[in-house]
Amino acid sequence: MLLENKNVLLCITGGIAAYKMADTASMLVKEGADVHVCMTKNAEKFITAETFRVLTKNKVYTDVFDEDPDDPVNVPHISLGTSADIILVAPASADIIGKIANGIADDMVSTVVLPATCPVLLSPSMNVYMYENKIVQDNLEKLKRFGYKIIEPASGHLACGYDGKGKLPTPEALVESIIYEISAAKDLVGKKILVNAGPTCEAIDPVRYITNHSSGKMGFALARAASLRGADVTLVTGQVSLDTPFGVERVDIVSAADMYREMTSRAGDNDIIIMSAAVADYTPENTATEKIKKKDGDMTLSLGRTKDILKELGSNKKDGQIIVGFSMETENLLENSRKKLSSKNADMICANSLRTPGAGYQVDTNIITLITPDSQEELPLMSKLEASHKILDKILELGK
Ligand code: CTP
Numbered sequence: 001m002l003l004e005n006k007n008v009l010l011c012i013t014g015g016i017a018a019y020k021m022a023d024t025a026s027m028l029v030k031e032g033a034d035v036h037v038c039m040t041k042n043a044e045k046f047i048t049a050e051t052f053r054v055l056t057k058n059k060v061y062t063d064v065f066d067e068d069p070d071d072p073v074n075v076p077h078i079s080l081g082t083s084a085d086i087i088l089v090a091p092a093s094a095d096i097i098g099k100i101a102n103g104i105a106d107d108m109v110s111t112v113v114l115p116a117t118c119p120v121l122l123s124p125s126m127n128v129y130m131y132e133n134k135i136v137q138d139n140l141e142k143l144k145r146f147g148y149k150i151i152e153p154a155s156g157h158l159a160c161g162y163d164g165k166g167k168l169p170t171p172e173a174l175v176e177s178i179i180y181e182i183s184a185a186k187d188l189v190g191k192k193i194l195v196n197a198g199p200t201c202e203a204i205d206p207v208r209y210i211t212n213h214s215s216g217k218m219g220f221a222l223a224r225a226a227s228l229r230g231a232d233v234t235l236v237t238g239q240v241s242l243d244t245p246f247g248v249e250r251v252d253i254v255s256a257a258d259m260y261r262e263m264t265s266r267a268g269d270n271d272i273i274i275m276s277a278a279v280a281d282y283t284p285e286n287t288a289t290e291k292i293k294k295k296d297g298d299m300t301l302s303l304g305r306t307k308d309i310l311k312e313l314g315s316n317k318k319d320g321q322i323i324v325g326f327s328m329e330t331e332n333l334l335e336n337s338r339k340k341l342s343s344k345n346a347d348m349i350c351a352n353s354l355r356t357p358g359a360g361y362q363v364d365t366n367i368i369t370l371i372t373p374d375s376q377e378e379l380p381l382m383s384k385l386e387a388s389h390k391i392l393d394k395i396l397e398l399g400k
Contacts, residue, residue, distance in 0.1 A: 001032030002183040002385075008033040009084035009116075010052075011109040014042025015091035016159040017125045017168035022047060024090070024171040025055045031175065036080055038062065038108045040096070064111050077108065081116030086182050089113060090151075091125030091168045094136050100148070101139035119181055123151040123174060128164030151177050176246045179228065184389075186230035187396065193231045194270040195223045196263060196277035196309075198238030200256045204301065205288035213361040214278035216240030218326070218384050222274055223248045225388035234270070236262045238277060256280045256306035267313050272395055274324045275310045276350075278361075282306065314345030322395055327351045328360065337371050347398055348372045350391055370394050 008028050012021050021037075028035045037052040038061040049060035059069060061076050068074040081087060089096060089109065096109055100122070105111040113120060122143065124131060131137075131153060140150055151174070154167040168174075197219020201209040216237055223235040224245035235244070236251045236259060244250040253259050256279050267273055282303035292299075310325045317323055325346040327337035330353065337351035351369045354360045358381045359367040366387045369378045372394070379390055 001030070002179050003028060004032035006033045006085045006182055007083055008035050008178060009080055009087045009112070009118075010035065010037045011087055011089040011096075011112060012037065012039045012043040012047070012052075013089065013091060013093040013096045013109055014040055014045060015093050015125050015168070016046055017091040018043050018046040020168055020171055020174075021090060022051050022055060024088075024174050025052055027171055027175045028178065029056060031179070033178075034058070036061075036084065038076075038080060038112050040107050040109050042093075043109075061108055061112075064108055066108070077111040078115050081112045081114075081118070084116065084118045086118050086178055087113060087116055087120045088123065088174060088178060089120065090123035090174055092122040094124075094126050094130050094133070097122065097124060097136060097139050097143065101142045119147075119149065121149045121151055121177055121181065123168055123177075124153050124166070125168035126166050127158060127160045128162050128166045131164075131166040149177075149181070172243075173246075180246045184225075184228040188226055188392065189230035191226075191231045191272060192270045193223075193226045193233045193272045193274065194236070194263065194266050195219050195226065195233060195274045196236045196259060196279075197223070198240040199278050200238050200259055200280045201254050202256065202280050202283040202306075203254075203287045204284050205290065205292045207291050210280065210282075210284070212278045212280070214238070214240075215362045216242050216277075217362070217364060218366060218388075219274075219276040220245060221384035222276060222388040222391065225385055225392055226272075229389075229392060231272075234266060236266070236277070256283055256309075260307050260309050260312075263309050264312065267316070268318060271320070272322045272324070272399075273313055274391070274395075275313075276326045278328065279309060280306055281308075308344070310340075310346060311344045317345060320399075322347045322398055324348045324350065324391065324395060328354060330354050334369065334371070334376070337369070341371055341373065348391075348394060350387075372398065 035056040052060045099110045105114045154169050155165045156167050198216030199212045199214040201211045203209045220242045223233050227233045227247040233248045235248050285302040285304045323346050327349050333353045337349045341349045349371045352359045358365045
């Protein structure tokens with residue numbers, strides 16, 4: 001759980017997208033957050049306060065004069081915003097954006113946001129023409145100048161019937177914005193990190209290819225963890241069905257040759273490179289331009305070696321750069337991984353065995369041994385995100 005011991009305040013205003021906030025509240029609770037909710041009277045026309053009370057197990061405030069049932073001398077419209085770790089105003093109507101931008105406090109949400117001392121995220125959601133109105137845009141610019149963070153609305157079919165920008169992002173995206181702001185110490189700010197992930201596909205003809213079982217989950221978790229810690233992350237990935245982590249620049253590739261090109265052209269700009277992709281070691285010598293038709297008898301496919309990207313980056317390592325590889329083995333895990341550490345001139349190899357339950361491809365967990373020239377540390381079974389944080393901790397240690 002990424003939001004344990006965090007107090008998250010949801011401020012809901014009157015817009016049809018208010019219904020999405022029930023899922024958002026529920027997902028935040030599942031991440032361990034203590035979720036509090038306040039709503040405007042207009043928000044109550046779209047979703048009831050009772051929904052949020054049940055989901056969050058906390059009293060929901062809808063009126064400036066509502067009392068705290070546990071503490072009658074407390075003033076909730078002040079304490080809600082001063083005790084929260086973060087506030088998300090969503091959906092943020094043009095009305096609330098205008099009020100906050102101009103210091104107006106005349107309903108439960110505006111009177112909570114004005115005295116708040118924590119970071120405030122606003123997620124505008126409204127009709128496209130309302131959103132594009134210069135006054136609304138000017139108010140948003142003003143709010144940004146004062147340190148409020150604006151979550152860009154999504155584009156698509158709007159409830160008012162128009163198509164365009166103005167949709168509230170998905171609950172997953174809203175939760176990820178909160179996680180991004182408060183879940184981790186920003187100890188990688190200023191670091192540029194290049195991560196690769198997933199399988200490569202080596203074409204035999206326009207229909208068939210050679211690939212492997214990599215799901216990309218480890219590399220995506222690494223990119224997510226690094227981004228949560230404030231790094232500037234580029235993720236070069238083979239074909240996977242995973243969402244791009246928040247704040248990460250994604251580059252999609254297909255083959256080992258594509259991976260080589262994208263990694264070697266970017267490597268020089270990065271402080272840290274982490275190679276978790278399962279890059280093919282062999283590729284068909286010739287790719288047929290037309291579908292290969294079957295014939296009587298067997299067929300032999302001639303394969304040539306691909307370039308070892310990690311080895312090449314390791315031998316061209318720039319001063320102060322840290323390069324980390326992965327090693328997937330089915331036998332002699334530590335011995336083979338240590339050989340890779342030196343033959344590829346890597347600073348660390350994260351070794352995992354396909355034979356260990358809970359480790360390896362497709363699953364959300366891993367069991368990794370971190371191998372450096374002077375140390376060896378076996379991590380217990382943990383989620384790929386937790387393992388990613390351990391890997392990043394070790395990288396920071398190596399960089400000292
Ligand atoms: N790697 C790479 N380029 C390749 C093959 C692998 O950069 N053509 C990288 C992987 O991304 C990983 C590391 O090298 O970080 C080790 O990969 P692994 O598949 O475990 O080992 P190989 O070097 O391919 O050796 P072997 O297949 O013999 O185990």
